[in-house]
Amino acid sequence: MQTHQYDVVIVGAGGAGMRAALEAGQRARTAVITKLYPTRSHTGAAQGGMCAALANVEEDSPEWHTFDTVKGGDFLVDQDAAEIMAKEAIDAVLDLEKMGLPFNRTPDGTIDQRRFGGHTRNHGEAAVRRACYSADRTGHMILQTLYQQCIKHNVDFFSEFYVLDLIFNEVDGERRTAGVVAYDLASGEIHVVRAKSVVFATGGAGKVYKTTSNAHTLTGDGMAIAYRRGVPLEDMEFFQFHPTGLAGLGILLSEAARGEGAILRNCDGERFMERYAPTLKDLAPRDVVARAMANEVREGRGAGPNKDYVLLDLTHLEPAHIDAKLPDITEFARTYLGIEPYTEPVPVFPTAHYAMGGIPTTVETEVLADNERVIPGMFAAGEVACVSVHGANRLGTNSLLDINVFGRRAGIAAAAFAAKAPWVELPESPEADTVALLEGMREREDGERIADIRRALQETMDANAQVFRSEATLKQALADIASLRERYDRASVQDKGRRFNTDLLEAVELGFLLDLAEVIVTGALERKESRGGHFREDYQNRDDVNYMRHTMAYRTENADGGAAVRLDFKPVVVTRYQPMERKF
Ligand SMILES: Cc1cc2nc3c(=O)[nH]c(=O)nc-3n(C[C@H](O)[C@H](O)[C@H](O)COP(=O)(O)OP(=O)(O)OC[C@H]3O[C@@H](n4cnc5c(N)ncnc54)[C@H](O)[C@@H]3O)c2cc1C
Numbered sequence: 001m002q003t004h005q006y007d008v009v010i011v012g013a014g015g016a017g018m019r020a021a022l023e024a025g026q027r028a029r030t031a032v033i034t035k036l037y038p039t040r041s042h043t044g045a046a047q048g049g050m051c052a053a054l055a056n057v058e059e060d061s062p063e064w065h066t067f068d069t070v071k072g073g074d075f076l077v078d079q080d081a082a083e084i085m086a087k088e089a090i091d092a093v094l095d096l097e098k099m100g101l102p103f104n105r106t107p108d109g110t111i112d113q114r115r116f117g118g119h120t121r122n123h124g125e126a127a128v129r130r131a132c133y134s135a136d137r138t139g140h141m142i143l144q145t146l147y148q149q150c151i152k153h154n155v156d157f158f159s160e161f162y163v164l165d166l167i168f169n170e171v172d173g174e175r176r177t178a179g180v181v182a183y184d185l186a187s188g189e190i191h192v193v194r195a196k197s198v199v200f201a202t203g204g205a206g207k208v209y210k211t212t213s214n215a216h217t218l219t220g221d222g223m224a225i226a227y228r229r230g231v232p233l234e235d236m237e238f239f240q241f242h243p244t245g246l247a248g249l250g251i252l253l254s255e256a257a258r259g260e261g262a263i264l265r266n267c268d269g270e271r272f273m274e275r276y277a278p279t280l281k282d283l284a285p286r287d288v289v290a291r292a293m294a295n296e297v298r299e300g301r302g303a304g305p306n307k308d309y310v311l312l313d314l315t316h317l318e319p320a321h322i323d324a325k326l327p328d329i330t331e332f333a334r335t336y337l338g339i340e341p342y343t344e345p346v347p348v349f350p351t352a353h354y355a356m357g358g359i360p361t362t363v364e365t366e367v368l369a370d371n372e373r374v375i376p377g378m379f380a381a382g383e384v385a386c387v388s389v390h391g392a393n394r395l396g397t398n399s400l401l402d403i404n405v406f407g408r409r410a411g412i413a414a415a416a417f418a419a420k421a422p423w424v425e426l427p428e429s430p431e432a433d434t435v436a437l438l439e440g441m442r443e444r445e446d447g448e449r450i451a452d453i454r455r456a457l458q459e460t461m462d463a464n465a466q467v468f469r470s471e472a473t474l475k476q477a478l479a480d481i482a483s484l485r486e487r488y489d490r491a492s493v494q495d496k497g498r499r500f501n502t503d504l505l506e507a508v509e510l511g512f513l514l515d516l517a518e519v520i521v522t523g524a525l526e527r528k529e530s531r532g533g534h535f536r537e538d539y540q541n542r543d544d545v546n547y548m549r550h551t552m553a554y555r556t557e558n559a560d561g562g563a564a565v566r567l568d569f570k571p572v573v574v575t576r577y578q579p580m581e582r583k584f
Pocket of ligand 1: 213397
C-alpha cells in the first residue's frame with residue numbers, strides 16, 4: 001500500500017473536475033484522481049453546446065435564462081443556485097474563450113450561438129439563440145482546453161486510478177473528511193490519499209439503464225461511495241431521457257440537430273410536436289418531447305417495421321449546413337444505422353441521458369450531511385452533484401455550463417478550506433473495507449457472471465422505471481433489484497489477477513449501480529406525482545402541495561445486517577418565480 005498527501009484531492013477529470021483543479025491548482029497542492037485518462041471523460045462526448053446569455057446573436061438576459069431553467073426544471077430548481085449559474089455563465093464562456101477554446105463564430109467575429117430546447121426570449125415568447133458551440137464537438141474542446149491548462153498549472157494526475165472509498169474521521173463528535181482510498185488499475189495496488197479537501201466530480205450514472213447515451217464507465221461511483229458512507233442523495237428519481245437516441249442503440253444524436261431545424265415526425269409524416277407544444281414545438285424541454293414521442297409509439301403512430309420509434313427529419317436542411325454544424329452526429333447515423341441523413345429521416349427514440357439528482361451541495365459546492373449541516377472538507381460538482389440547478393428536468397446545454405460554473409466554485413472553495421483547516425487524522429486501516437470488498441470478489445469461485453446480472457438490472461430499469469412509471473412497474477423493479485442483489489452476492493469474477501483487472505472493477509461498479517437503482521426506484525415510488533422527467537401514469541399531475549420538495553435518500557442498516565433506503569425531504573429554494581402550469 002502507498003500513501004500520499006495533498007491539500008486538495010479532486011476525484012474525476014471531466015469538465016467539473018478539471019475546472020476545479022485549475023482553480024485549486026493555483027492556490028494549493030492539488031491532485032486529480034481519475035479512473036479514465038482525463039480526455040476520455042464523458043464531457044468529451046458532449047456535442048451540442050454550452051449556454052450563456054451573451055446576446056451575441058439576438059437580445060437575451062441572464063434573468064430569462066434563470067426563468068427558463070426554473071420552468072424547464074418544473075419548479076424543483078433551487079432558484080438561488082439557478083440565478084448564480086445564469087449570471088456566471090457569461091464569464092464561464094469568456095474564460096474558456098481566453099484559454100483558447102475554438103468556438104464557432106458569427107461573420108463579425110463574436111461567438112456564434114444556436115437554439116436549444118426550452119431556452120426562450122422574454123419568459124417563453126419564442127426560442128432564443130443561447131448555446132455557444134464548437135460544431136458538434138463542444139465537450140471535446142472543453143476537455144482538451146481544460147487539460148492543457150491543468151498541466152500548465154502543475155496539477156498532479158493519477159490516471160487510471162479508481163477511487164473506491166471516502167475516508168471520514170470523527171473530530172469533536174463531528175464527521176470530517178480525511179481523504180480517499182484508490183486502486184491503481186495497472187498494478188492492482190491500493191493507495192491511501194490523505195487530503196484536507198476532497199472534491200467529488202465523478203459524473204453520472206446512465207449505466208443503470210440499458211438504453212443510454214452514457215459511456216460504459218458512467219456507473220455512478222461517486223454517488224454510491226458517498227451514499228455508503230452516510231451522505232444523502234438528493235432527487236435521484238429524476239432521470240432525464242433524451243428524446244433523440246439512435247433507435248435500438250441509445251447513442252445520442254444531439255438536440256443541436258433540432259436547434260438547427262430538424263423536425264420530429266411520426267409514421268404519417270406528421271410533425272406531431274405541434275400538438276404537444278404549439279409554441280416551442282420540437283424545441284420544447286426534453287421531458288415533454290420524450291413523453292410525446294413515447295406516446296406516439298404507444299398510440300400506434302410509430303415508424304418502422306415494429307412501429308417502435310419516430311423519425312428525425314433533416315432532409316430539408318442543406319447538406320453543406322449539416323456538414324458545417326452537425327458533422328459528427330450525422331456520421332453516427334451513417335455508421336450505426338446505415339442511414340443517409342441528407343436524404344433519409346433518422347430513426348430515434350428516448351435514451352437515458354442525465355442524472356438530475358446526486359450528492360446534495362450548497363451553492364458553494366459544500367456537501368450536505370442533512371438538510372442543514374455540511375460535511376467539513378467535502379465538496380462535489382458536476383453531474384455527480386445536485387446543487388440543484390436542474391430540478392426535475394435539465395435544459396440542454398445547461399450541464400456544460402453547470403460543470404464550468406460549479407467546478408470553478410468547487411476548486412476555489414476546496415482550496416480556501418484547505419488553507420485554514422487543520423489536518424484530520426486518518427482512522428486506523430482506512431483501506432480495510434476496500435481490501436475486503438475486492439478480495440471477497442476475487443476469492444469467490446464458480447459464481448454467476450457479472451455481465452449477466454448487469455444486463456438484467458438494466459433491462460428491468462428500462463422496462464419499469466423509464467419515461468412512463470407506475471406503482472406496479474416500480475414495485476416490479478424493486479423486487480427485481482432485491483433478487484439481483486442476492487445473485488450479486490454470489491457472483492464471481494473470472495480474472496483473478498492483479499494487473500489491469502477490469503473484470504474485478506466492473507464487479508465493483510455493478511455494486512454501485514445496484515445501490516443507485518434501488519435509490520432511484522424507491523424515490524420514484526414515493527413521489528406520487530408527475531414532474532419533469534418523472535412521469536407516473538397513476539398520478540399524472542404535478543402536486544405542489546405534497547411534493548414541491550426535494551427527496552433526500554439515506555442508507556440505513558437493517559437489523560439483519562442488510563441495507564435499506566430511508567427517505568426524507570428538503571424544501572425547494574424559491575426566490576422570485578412561483579410555480580405555474582408549464583405550457584410550451
Ligand atoms: C453523449 C452526450 C452528449 C452530451 N451533450 C451535452 C451538451 O451538448 N451540452 C451539455 O450541456 N451537456 C451535454 N451532455 C451532458 C454533459 O456532457 C455531462 O453531464 C457533463 O459533461 C458531466 O461532466 P462531469 O465533469 O460531471 O463528469 P464526466 O465528464 O463524466 O467525468 C467524470 C470523471 O470522473 C472520473 N471517475 C468516475 N468514477 C471514478 C472513480 N471511481 N474513481 C476515479 N475517477 C472516477 C472519470 O474518470 C471522469 O474523469 C452530454 C452527455 C452525453 C452523454
